[in-house]
Amino acid sequence: MSNDAGSHGPGPHDPGPPGPGERNGAAIATIAVVGLLGLVVSVLAIFRPADTGPSAGDLTYATPRTTATQPAPPSSTSSSGAVADQQDVLPATELRPRRPGIAPKAPGAGRVGPVGRQLRLRTQLVLQQEPTSFRVASLNVLGASHTGKGGNKTGWADGNTRMGWATSVLQSSGADVVGFQEFEEPQFHTFLSRAGSAWDVYPGMSEGRPAVRNSIAWRRDTWQLVEGATTPIPYFHGNRVPMPYVRLRNIASGQDVYFLNIHNPATTRRWGDNERWRDLATEIEMGLVSRIHEAGFPVVFTGDFNERDEAFCKVTGSGAMRAANGGSVGGSCAPPANRGIDWIFGSSVIQFANYRSTRAGMVQQATDHPFVVADAVIPPLATGG
Numbered sequence: 001m002s003n004d005a006g007s008h009g010p011g012p013h014d015p016g017p018p019g020p021g022e023r024n025g026a027a028i029a030t031i032a033v034v035g036l037l038g039l040v041v042s043v044l045a046i047f048r049p050a051d052t053g054p055s056a057g058d059l060t061y062a063t064p065r066t067t068a069t070q071p072a073p074p075s076s077t078s079s080s081g082a083v084a085d086q087q088d089v090l091p092a093t094e095l096r097p098r099r100p101g102i103a104p105k106a107p108g109a110g111r112v113g114p115v116g117r118q119l120r121l122r123t124q125l126v127l128q129q130e131p132t133s134f135r136v137a138s139l140n141v142l143g144a145s146h147t148g149k150g151g152n153k154t155g156w157a158d159g160n161t162r163m164g165w166a167t168s169v170l171q172s173s174g175a176d177v178v179g180f181q182e183f184e185e186p187q188f189h190t191f192l193s194r195a196g197s198a199w200d201v202y203p204g205m206s207e208g209r210p211a212v213r214n215s216i217a218w219r220r221d222t223w224q225l226v227e228g229a230t231t232p233i234p235y236f237h238g239n240r241v242p243m244p245y246v247r248l249r250n251i252a253s254g255q256d257v258y259f260l261n262i263h264n265p266a267t268t269r270r271w272g273d274n275e276r277w278r279d280l281a282t283e284i285e286m287g288l289v290s291r292i293h294e295a296g297f298p299v300v301f302t303g304d305f306n307e308r309d310e311a312f313c314k315v316t317g318s319g320a321m322r323a324a325n326g327g328s329v330g331g332s333c334a335p336p337a338n339r340g341i342d343w344i345f346g347s348s349v350i351q352f353a354n355y356r357s358t359r360a361g362m363v364q365q366a367t368d369h370p371f372v373v374a375d376a377v378i379p380p381l382a383t384g385g
Contacts, residue, residue, distance in 0.1 A: 132255040132378040134222065136324075137175035138302035138344050140263070140369035141166050143182035143213065157365065163187035165366040167194040173373050176219040177248070179261030179302030181369075183215050191217070202228040202246050211242045214303075216261045223248040226256060231288055233262065233281040236271045245288065247297070255378055258292045260285065262303035264311075278307060282314050293320055293347065298378055301345040304369065309335045311343060321345045324352040324374035342372045351377045 144159020145151055156162065167190070170178055183191075188204055201217045202225065211230055218225075226249050230242035245260040264281045265274040285301070292299045301321065305311035312335040315321050319330025324344035327336035340357060355374040363371045 129380055130253050131380060132250045132253040132257070133375070134177060134250065135173070135175045135373060135375050136259075136300055136302065136344060136346075137170060137173060137178040137371065137373040138181075138261070138304075138342055139166060139170065139178060139371050140181040140304045140342060140367060141183055141187055142367040142369065143184045144186045145184060146182075153368070159184060159186045160190045162366045163190040164194055165362040167191055169362050169366065169371055171195070173371070175373055176222040177259060177300075178217050179259065180215050180217060181213070181261070181263040181304045183213055185209055185212055188212050188215070200225065203230060203242070203244055207242065211244070213241075214243050214261055214263050216244050216246050216259050218246075218248055218259075222251060224251060225249075231284065233264070233284050234277040235265045235281075236274065236277075238277055238280075243285070243303075245292075253380075255380075256297055257378065258297050258299040260288065260292075260299060260301045260303075262301075262305070264304070264306050266306040274306075278305075282311065286315065289321065298347040298349055300347075300350070300376065302343070302372075304342050306341050308339050308341060309333070311341070312336075312339065315343075315345050320348055322348050322350070322352070324372075324376070325355040325357070340370060340372075342369055344372055344374050346376060349378060351379075353377070 141163060142153065142156075142159075144163075146153040147156040147158055147162065157165075163186070166187075185205060188201070191199070192201070195217075198219060198221070199217050200220050200223075201215050203211045204215055205212050207230065216228075226247040228244060228246040230244050232240035233243050235241045243260070243262045245258055247256055247258050249256050262281070262285055264278045265271070267273045267275065282305075289299055289301060299321075301315065312323060312327060313333035316323060316327065316329055317333060322329045322345065323336060323339075324346065325336045325338055327339075328334035329348055338355075338357065342357070344352075344355075346352065353375045355372075357370045357372045359370045
């Protein structure tokens with residue numbers, strides 16, 4: 001039974017109805033509590049995250065952030081420890097980016113609408129009002145396992161020694177971003193010890209040994225990491241291996257550029273004919289390039305393609321990409337004269353100059369591939385090809 005004094009007479013221990021002063025005090029206390037609750041609700045409403053729609057990294061809008069995301073503190077496995085919280089750019093069957101953990105989101109799927117493109121361009125107008133100039137390189141450093149115990153390259157210096165030479169070549173070239181292939185764990189650590197805090201690397205060791213073999217490095221005084229991810233491509237026997245791509249922001253101009261670095265499988269006596277897997281790999285890679293262009297960003301595509309004319313024709317055939325060493329852009333395929341299997345490609349809006357492919361000096365001691373380097377200029381408000 002209820003003991004409500006308002007419904008029943010006072011019991012032997014009931015204090016009886018409150019007096020006028022007590023009623024006024026209770027009313028004041030009630031008003032104070034209600035007011036306090038209202039204040040708490042208002043404060044929570046102010047600080048509740050707003051529904052702002054797609055993130056700045058979403059391909060639907062692809063609006064560059066006005067302030068570049070700072071890399072996470074260095075870790076023991078990567079020079080920056082910085083890896084994006086990724087979403088798919090390609091369908092899930094083709095792109096499964098890993099998540100070792102930093103803040104900014106990698107691009108999501110979708111196409112850029114007219115409103116999104118205008119918003120991106122207006123933001124870019126504020127950020128970038130001058131050309132973006134940089135020097136890009138590509139280098140297969142000959143994996144340490146090839147010249148170690150049981151390796152197939154006898155008579156060569158060990159991987160650490162050779163990576164020291166390769167680092168000297170890179171630093172003396174003036175390049176500020178490079179795509180490494182066959183960049184194995186010992187060579188990664190040697191590069192960090194030689195390059196110090198001047199360079200950053202993705203993915204480095206942040207995703208383990210399979211991923212470090214194809215990494216992208218850049219000078220921290222020239223570029224800031226916005227986001228990074230890997231896309232799996234078929235290698236020997238069709239086994240998938242991760243290839244990296246990063247969105248970097250040029251500190252001087254504010255221009256965002258994507259860099260994609262790959263190593264497609266060779267045809268060898270041991271591993272057989274891998275033409276089928278190279279074709280599929282290039283198809284996946286160009287699908288990613290197309291999506292980056294649809295988002296309105298220029299892209300630079302470096303790597304050991306293990307193909308000469310065929311790789312050139314596949315990459316430049318649509319007219320959206322050009323080779324740093326010349327040749328046709330779209331239409332009938334006319335490769336440049338000085339071509340090998342190591343390439344630098346870029347969106348057709350990018351102007352290349354001073355291309356060089358060399359095996360001279362320490363290069364021939366460091367690796368069995370040439371060092372490939374070129375200057376690049378992107379005009380203000382540049383978008384994909």
